[in-house]
Amino acid sequence: MAMLISEFFTWWYGAGWSQTITDLKRRLDKTIQMFSIPVILRTLFAPWRRIITPPGKSLDTRFRSFIDNMISRLVGLAVRLITLAVALIVVTGVILVSLLVIIVWPLLPVVVFVALVKGFIR
């Protein structure tokens, strides 16, 4: 039994902690991937769903296509910015939770001990 308890503490403050940090990193990567953040940043000003008007020959049609394409790009930009804003909130949340887990992890066994002591001295 003593060997098992010693093994538990070795794992908790060694492999267990580092494995948790690795898992949290993976979770953060997945979240970034879920919102396609690299793709969105790369195509921030791209037209929405490639909807473009080819430029005509006359000045008037060229101007119209420029306006149309500008609108398509603005729609795309708006959708992407909104997505980025949501992604920023979610990613920040994930980072904060991860940091919290990393800090709390080593404290959990201590919490058991402290709570027991507190209970006894009450």
Next chain:
Amino acid sequence: MNEISLNSLRAQKARLAKAVGPTGYKLIITLVFLLLIAVGVLAYAKHLRLAYFLAAAAVACLVFALWYKRDLAVLSPEGPGLNDRLDAAVLTSLDAKTNITAEAIWSQLKTNWQLLFITNHLFLPPENIGRAIAADTLKPKLIWPEAERLADSTGRGAIEVMHVGAALMMASPTLEQQLRRNKLQKSDIAEVLFWLSRNLNLSQQRQSFNSGIGRDWSFGFTNLLYRFGYNISQEVEKGGYFSWLTNSPGVNSMKQAFASGSLAIALIGEDGIGKTSHVYALAQSLLANNDRNYHQIFEIDPSIVVANANRAGYIEQIVNQLLHEAAAAGHIILFLDDAKRFFSEGTGTFDISEILLPIVQSRALPIILAMTPHDYQMLKATKPSLFNLLTPVNLSEPSETDIIHILEDTALGLEHANKVLITLAALKEAYRLSGRYEHDLAYPGKAIKLLTQALAQARDGVVDITSVQETVEVAYGVKVSSAGADESDILLNLEARIHERMINQNQAVSVVANAIRRARAGVASPKRPIGSFLFLGPTGVGKTELAKALAATYYGSEENIIRLDMSEYQNPDDVKRLLSEGRNETKSLILAIRQKPASVVLLDEIEKSHSNILNLLLQLLDEGNLTDTGGRKVSFKDSIIIATSNAGSTLIRERIESGDAAENLQPLLIEDLMKNGPFKPELLNRFDEIVVFRPLNQNELHQIVELMINEVNNVLAEQKVSVSLTDAAVAKIVEKGYDKALGARPMRRAIQDSVENVIATKILDGQIVPGDHLTLDAKDLG
């Protein structure tokens, strides 16, 4: 170190994990929640002392649950030593209190699912294996290093139950004998072990694809493609397909072709080789690459296009819109499976080459066209401009090892879907027999097709070697399984059965029967036809009749005879006709044998055929196959080849008349044929037997008449009428029906003229009515 320790810290952790189990884990997590709620309630009610105790208990349970989930339940290998690598199932199944003998190890592990997987797929009862291991008194000291070696070679870090079990089985000499009795060998144990571990490794590698919500926003809409096609990438993304083909040469070639700027790929391979599977694997490979996971491979379904085209020219309009939508979208790879359907006008097909050409020329859209080598060559001839723009990626048949692996993976899916067990021996038999009998598909498709068909022959939920053999026997009419009791009876009494319809020629019947028995008992070479005979003798002595009798007796019907009059193949060009694969060629031996591989091939008057055909016969007798005009091999290994010839008839007649026995004529005749005849020595040497038919004597001719009268009676039996002949009548028919040059050949005509005509007249006159028996004398005959 060759001993295991069941009291190690690792073993204790394994036992603790087993004691908790998944149910215990769930209970602990539930307890954590309940305790935390109780802590909240108690804290609110100011019962702080109890709240602290319960909080300590909740956190302790949480900590233990985390330890269980992330360490105890996983129990990863902790080092290179034997005791550091033993899997939890091994450590917890073995009893620390009993003496660890090989027998005890087997007995304690045999119910583990991994060992059941191995024993089930070898179709060996675990109890029999246990008895064999007990009989051999194997030393565990020798087993553990072998289990370690197997764990290393299967790419598994831990030494699992399957490794220990396989090591035990492979070390047992007694079991090796059992395996041999089941037509298995030691390497088959390793084969099933690798089968299981490969799939365990694959399921661990299986990844979920998450391309993200914003991926498609930079690309165009694909509504039409969804309406007329099928998104392969989406299916892969949803987890409907997972393959190890992603690193195959075919997929790598396609990726390299795209990377080097080729946007139109011709994926070339025979039907069944796995062209579609390669495209699915390409989709999987692209999804796994975060920089390229936006690519979507769409397959166009021509039948939907045709079904929706309700007016002339609409097909072209739909296809045009589809291609432009795909090109405009910017992330589509178009896949045209069986591409010939898109380049020819017909039922369910249409020609889009003119629409496709500018798209390919302008490099606006990556496209994969799957086709057979034949279709690729047709494209070269009919659409050279499109052909020149394609980058060919050739798929070749996988190796035997890879085909067996593919079959193993397929079998798992079939087992799951059909609730059956498919043995390893069945997979190997499917590989072997599909190679021999299925000529329309390439590997692995043909083996998968046979395996799927064999599901219908499963007995008690097991698809074994017999199921596969029976499937082949039903589908192709060949005999591939060992002779059963009925067939053994036929084979042992083959001479008697043949003599039921053939008079005398004892030596000829005997050599043929012996050759057939050798083939069916598995003594003869399986790489050649079942039997090959050259029948020599004058006309009308029973050569063709013996061939027919053989077809009827051995293959069950006289219909199983492919008869070619070789006098029709006298020109060099006739070789092409004989080997033609074209459906319209009625004189093609290739077509006939493909339709009926289990047949007597009767080559009448072989000496009259062109020497090129005799050379072909050399290959046929030697290798048991011929190659058709399309380059595909066709097997004659289930056929009996009989060539007949009148060459040497004069010599036979002279010798028989001077009193020689037919049995003694063979050497003389062979010598004569080599010197003066049309046959080269190498051809004569390749026949299993050269059989000399002697002219029939009077007594035999009488018996032939009686046999023919029996046949007439068989026909009359329906009308309840029978006929018999007096001796004088028989003698008259023999006199009328025998010709020195034609032998007994005119006999049937004589029976028809003398007997059948008389009976017909009497039936029509009402002179004989049902129930009558008619005896005809010489004077009654017509």
